[in-house]
Amino acid sequence: xxxxxxxxxxxxxPTFFGVTLVSFAFIRLLPGDPIQLLAGERSVSPERYAELExxxxxxxPLWQQYFDYLFGIFQxxxxxSFVTRRPVLDEFMALFPATLELSxxxxxxxxxxGIPAGVIAAVNRGKFFDQALMTTALVGxxxxxxxxxxxxxxxxxxxxxxxPVSGRxxxxxxxxxxxxxxxxxSAMSGEPGAFRSAVSHLxxxxxxLATIPLAIIARQTRSAMxxxxxxxxxxTARAKGLAPLRVNGLHALRNAMIxxxxxxxxxxxxxxxxxxxxETIFSWPGIGKWMVDSIFRRDYQAVQGGLxxxxxxxxxxxxxxxxxxxxxxxxxxxx
Amino acid sequence: MTLLRTTLAxxxxxxxxxxxxxxxxxxxxxxGSPEGFDPALYTAGTTxxxxxxxxxxxxxxxxxxxxxxxxGLAESWEVSEDGTQYTFKLREGVTFHSNDQFxxxxxxxxxxxxxxxxxxxxxxxxxxxxxxxxxxxxNAMSMPDLIESIEKVDEYTVRFNLTRPEAxxxxxxxxxxxxxxxxxxxDQLQEAGTPEMLNQAPIxxxxxxxxxxxxxxxxxxxxxxxxxxxxxxxxxLVFAITPDASVRYQKLQAGECHVMPYPNPxxxxxxESDESVNLMSQEGLNVGYLAYNTQVAPFDKVExxxxxxxxxxxxxxxxxxxxxxxxxxxxxxxPTIWSYNDAVEDDEYDPEAAQAMLEEAGVSDxxxxxxxxxxxxxxxxxxxxxxxxLQEDFAQIGVNAExxxxxxxxxxxxxxxxxxxxxxxxxxxxxxGxxxxxxxxxxGCDAVGGSNRxxxxxxxxxxxxxxAKTTSDQEERTQLYEEAQVVFKEQAPWATIAHSxxxxxxxxxxxxxxxDPFGGHxxxxxxxxx
Numbered sequence: 001x002x003x004x005x006x007x008x009x010x011x012x013x014p015t016f017f018g019v020t021l022v023s024f025a026f027i028r029l030l031p032g033d034p035i036q037l038l039a040g041e042r043s044v045s046p047e048r049y050a051e052l053e054x055x056x057x058x059x060x061p062l063w064q065q066y067f068d069y070l071f072g073i074f075q076x077x078x079x080x081s082f083v084t085r086r087p088v089l090d091e092f093m094a095l096f097p098a099t100l101e102l103s104x105x106x107x108x109x110x111x112x113x114g115i116p117a118g119v120i121a122a123v124n125r126g127k128f129f130d131q132a133l134m135t136t137a138l139v140g141x142x143x144x145x146x147x148x149x150x151x152x153x154x155x156x157x158x159x160x161x162x163x164p165v166s167g168r169x170x171x172x173x174x175x176x177x178x179x180x181x182x183x184x185x186s187a188m189s190g191e192p193g194a195f196r197s198a199v200s201h202l203x204x205x206x207x208x209l210a211t212i213p214l215a216i217i218a219r220q221t222r223s224a225m226x227x228x229x230x231x232x233x234x235x236t237a238r239a240k241g242l243a244p245l246r247v248n249g250l251h252a253l254r255n256a257m258i259x260x261x262x263x264x265x266x267x268x269x270x271x272x273x274x275x276x277x278x279e280t281i282f283s284w285p286g287i288g289k290w291m292v293d294s295i296f297r298r299d300y301q302a303v304q305g306g307l308x309x310x311x312x313x314x315x316x317x318x319x320x321x322x323x324x325x326x327x328x329x330x331x332x333x334x335x
Numbered sequence: 336m337t338l339l340r341t342t343l344a345x346x347x348x349x350x351x352x353x354x355x356x357x358x359x360x361x362x363x364x365x366x367g368s369p370e371g372f373d374p375a376l377y378t379a380g381t382t383x384x385x386x387x388x389x390x391x392x393x394x395x396x397x398x399x400x401x402x403x404x405x406x407g408l409a410e411s412w413e414v415s416e417d418g419t420q421y422t423f424k425l426r427e428g429v430t431f432h433s434n435d436q437f438x439x440x441x442x443x444x445x446x447x448x449x450x451x452x453x454x455x456x457x458x459x460x461x462x463x464x465x466x467x468x469x470x471x472x473x474n475a476m477s478m479p480d481l482i483e484s485i486e487k488v489d490e491y492t493v494r495f496n497l498t499r500p501e502a503x504x505x506x507x508x509x510x511x512x513x514x515x516x517x518x519x520x521x522d523q524l525q526e527a528g529t530p531e532m533l534n535q536a537p538i539x540x541x542x543x544x545x546x547x548x549x550x551x552x553x554x555x556x557x558x559x560x561x562x563x564x565x566x567x568x569x570x571x572l573v574f575a576i577t578p579d580a581s582v583r584y585q586k587l588q589a590g591e592c593h594v595m596p597y598p599n600p601x602x603x604x605x606x607e608s609d610e611s612v613n614l615m616s617q618e619g620l621n622v623g624y625l626a627y628n629t630q631v632a633p634f635d636k637v638e639x640x641x642x643x644x645x646x647x648x649x650x651x652x653x654x655x656x657x658x659x660x661x662x663x664x665x666x667x668x669x670p671t672i673w674s675y676n677d678a679v680e681d682d683e684y685d686p687e688a689a690q691a692m693l694e695e696a697g698v699s700d701x702x703x704x705x706x707x708x709x710x711x712x713x714x715x716x717x718x719x720x721x722x723x724x725l726q727e728d729f730a731q732i733g734v735n736a737e738x739x740x741x742x743x744x745x746x747x748x749x750x751x752x753x754x755x756x757x758x759x760x761x762x763x764x765x766x767x768g769x770x771x772x773x774x775x776x777x778x779g780c781d782a783v784g785g786s787n788r789x790x791x792x793x794x795x796x797x798x799x800x801x802x803a804k805t806t807s808d809q810e811e812r813t814q815l816y817e818e819a820q821v822v823f824k825e826q827a828p829w830a831t832i833a834h835s836x837x838x839x840x841x842x843x844x845x846x847x848x849x850x851d852p853f854g855g856h857x858x859x860x861x862x863x864x865x
Binding site for chain 2: 031032033036037038039040041042043045048052055056080082083084085086091094095098150153154157158161164165166167168171174177280281282283285286289290293298
């Protein structure tokens with residue numbers, strides 16, 4: 001098992017360098033000059049332009065800028081945002097807990113509902129429940145996020161008044177957030193009602209963000225289950241007279257899990273991308289909105305730094321998924 | 336489910352409370368996050384809303400809701416005969432805010448004024464390079480060339496020596512970059528090795544004290560009890576950062592905020608008839624225009640430019656492109672700026688006369704380019720659509736127009752080119768409410784090859800605006816600018832298209848809110864009805 005983990009880790013290294021290069025190149029390949037954009041309709045004189053270029057280090061040759069970036073990474077320095085003039089890493093870390101909290105809630109919701117739904121649909125293949133569930137999943141998968149979120153806000157927040165429209169916690173509360181995770185910080189704050197407020201603010205964004213992964217997981221679980229349910233060993237288990245719950249839950253589900261875990265792992269990338277829209281609509285102070293703003297402003301340092309961290313997170317998740325395969329299926333370990 | 340329901344109900348109750356507690360809290364659903372809190376470092380209105388417009392004062396200020404200059408931290412000022420010396424008499428007894436780290440030991444004085452400007456222009460100043468400062472506005476308003484020195488005459492008198500007479504200087508002193516910071520606070524932070532706190536925990540003399548900021552979520556302020564103009568009627572001011580315009584409207588309806596900026600044009604109809612919303616509106620401090628290249632034939636002929644201007648159906652543009660949130664422009668400055676010449680008559684929309692005029696000028700089979708900006712701006716929410724309408728209008732008089740566009744940075748750069756083919760759609764939002772900021776910046780001879788996209792250098796016009804720049808008498812300046820607008824209209828270097836109309840939906844309980852012509856959001860003087 002250790003060798004398996006190590007071999008996976010080795011493949012991580014070239015990917016990492018690839019990511020640094022891509023993240024560096026991506027934003028620079030987009031047309032648009034950050035200094036021009038900053039000046040807007042106000043013209044910059046050529047002298048002033050040269051001065052700013054030198055100050056921001058854009059006058060260096062590209063390879064030099066890349067190596068500066070690379071050296072910075074190994075010293076834990078992702079540079080300074082051109083817009084806010086603050087370290088990119090600080091900016092990212094201030095916002096990331098909000099995204100992470102929302103993503104975890106969404107993935108938990110998607111898994112908790114998606115897997116049982118998929119299993120039940122597979123077991124009841126072709127029956128009403130299966131068809132209803134799969135239609136719902138298709139609708140969920142195809143739902144435009146923006147429209148879906150606004151619909152929920154209009155019904156549950158403006159209409160029924162059950163949930164707040166947006167934000168992470170009621171503005172009434174004002175306490176330190178040492179962990180950045182509002183659920184934890186609000187519980188620790190000792191303010192009465194703060195935790196409830198944080199939960200109520202999480203409900204709608206979690207539902208919105210979970211919608212697509214939920215649909216994917218349910219569909220994937222169903223098809224994987226159907227495949228496994230047709231296998232000989234499942235028939236044998238049934239023939240032995242084992243309880244249906246035991247057959248489906250233990251024998252079948254465990255073997256159906258591999259593709260499902262893959263999908264869950266891949267969903268992490270989807271979640272971080274989906275977070276951009278969800279965060280914008282719900283005024284959720286996470287990295288999605290920040291990345292979009294940074295791209296529009298051609299904030300080179302922020303975009304390359306942000307992309308790198310996100311890419312590394314997605315890579316780590318997929319590495320974990322790879323290792324999990326090994327744990328679930330010994331055959332993969334030996335390959 | 337019971338638990339969930341209780342949670343939801345509690346959440347709703349908490350919100351209701353936060354909207355109408357006994358200490359008056361005004362919640363503003365702002366559209367974005369400030370870049371920082373030192374206004375001189377930045378150029379974005381969102382940043383000024385969060386910093387200079389609540390926390391700081393300037394030597395002179397704009398009377399709320401107007402572009403008129405009134406005393407601020409300077410009680411009065413004098414201009415020397417030759418117009419190169421501005422002497423400000425400072426207000427006594429003004430105190431700076433305090434926070435956990437800082438308690439002011441003295442009142443505001445000349446040292447604070449000198450520090451606030453010196454750090455922007457003097458490379459020796461320890462704060463010159465802090466937070467990667469490039470002092471964009473200080474440079475954009477030509478302060479390094481203009482200010483020769485700043486003298487402390489005594490504790491409460493400061494003199495600015497200028498390199499040349501420049502009447503708009505006083506309006507520049509009311510701009511956000513001219514906010515006055517505490518030198519004592521800056522020195523203390525410098526000593527503690529944390530100068531960047533100046534940009535993160537602002538200390539000013541303004542109506543609101545900064546309390547805290549959670550990035551991308553919320554900014555909190557409390558009223559400055561000792562404010563020299565008297566404490567604000569509200570006790571607390573909260574910015575709830577809400578990037579999506581539809582969501583801001585939902586929050587306004589739900590009572591989760593009192594004031595919101597930048598509504599969706601599509602929501603305006605609903606807001607008009609919504610009882611929970613009071614929809615305010617005013618022309619913005621901007622102009623959207625089509626600049627011909629007056630140095631390239633046949634656009635060097637006044638008749639050709641006039642003829643094209645007469646072919647433009649502005650009302651159609653207002654209806655389609657602005658969806659009603661704009662007004663047709665006849666002058667190069669917006670009506671909210673002093674000296675706006677309302678007597679100027681706009682070119683009549685008359686395609687037939689336009690076509691005849693073109694023929695008279697000996698121009699036939701004219702082909703041209705129309706440049707459409709790739710971005711949305713207040714003065715032009717959809718340049719591509721506007722260009723299409725212009726294309727149709729021009730086709731009616733037999734002019735064949737092709738629409739071109741470039742990436743925004745590229746667009747701005749290429750449109751400066753003096754040999755540029757084609758007419759450029761662009762616009763301008765005013766900085767300091769001075770007519771010079773439009774007329775000289777966009778149409779002066781010095782700006783040819785730069786922000787004068789029409790490449791238009793017309794001596795009679797330039798003489799008027801140069802004279803107005805060096806005259807400090809307001810009435811005289813007004814006359815000169817009024818005259819300049821007449822010359823502009825005759826010469827038609829641009830087709831003036833529109834001024835946007837700014838809409839601000841507020842809750843009915845918000846009292847005395849005024850739309851700021853500069854597009855800012857100012858909450859001093861605003862109160863909430865019980």
